Amino acid sequence: MTRSGSHTRTDLKYHLVWVPKYRKRLLTPVRRAYLKHLLERIVAEWDLAIVEGEVMEDHVHLFLEAPPRLSPAEIMNVLKGITSREMFLKFPELKGTLWGGHLWAEGYYAATVGDKVTAEVVRRYIREQTKHELPLHDG
Numbered sequence: 001m002t003r004s005g006s007h008t009r010t011d012l013k014y015h016l017v018w019v020p021k022y023r024k025r026l027l028t029p030v031r032r033a034y035l036k037h038l039l040e041r042i043v044a045e046w047d048l049a050i051v052e053g054e055v056m057e058d059h060v061h062l063f064l065e066a067p068p069r070l071s072p073a074e075i076m077n078v079l080k081g082i083t084s085r086e087m088f089l090k091f092p093e094l095k096g097t098l099w100g101g102h103l104w105a106e107g108y109y110a111a112t113v114g115d116k117v118t119a120e121v122v123r124r125y126i127r128e129q130t131k132h133e134l135p136l137h138d139g
Contacts, residue, residue, distance in 0.1 A: 001049065001065055013051060014072050016062045017109040018080060021098050025057040034090055035060070038083050046070070046078055063113065072110040080104045 002011045020026055027035065032055040043050055043064060052063040066075060084103040088094055094103065 003065070003067060005068075008068065010068045011114070012066050012068060013113045013115075014062075014064055014066060014075065015109075015111045015113050016064065016072065016076060016079070017059060018076065018107075019059045019105045021100070021102050021105050023058050023105070024097065026094065026097055027055055027057050027060075031087065031091060032057075035083060035087065038086050039079065042079060042082050046075075048075065076108050076110065080108070 002009055035055050036053070039053065039055075039060075039062070040050065042048075047067050048070075049065040050062060051065060052061075054061045062079075064075075066072075070078075080103075087103055088101075095101065
């Protein structure tokens with residue numbers, strides 16, 4: 001989906017993956033259902049849209065659309081922060097499983113994705129723009 005602003009048009013999609021602390025398999029079916037509910041609520045509140053998503057026992061995959069004002073790091077901070085707090089409130093027994101009070105591992109995976117425009121399409125487009133100009137990169 002292309003988003004329009006007063007002076008912009010954007011199509012930003014991110015593939016995001018994160019895991020529970022210690023990669024524990026603690027996302028049971030009941031916890032997964034609640035986490036999915038939380039994610040749907042959060043993305044609606046933050047002007048995000050889930051294109052595809054799945055919650056597994058030991059990791060979460062989200063493919064989502066985002067406005068340009070939110071970086072992948074900001075999105076991850078929001079998603080992990082709110083879900084962590086809400087999951088601990090709903091399932092207090094998680095605190096005993098995860099010493100240190102953190103539900104999610106510190107890191108995450110993030111990649112940008114386009115429907116039709118691949119990295120090679122962008123490279124070729126840039127190379128073809130100025131055949132007579134000096135390139136910024138030798139490769």
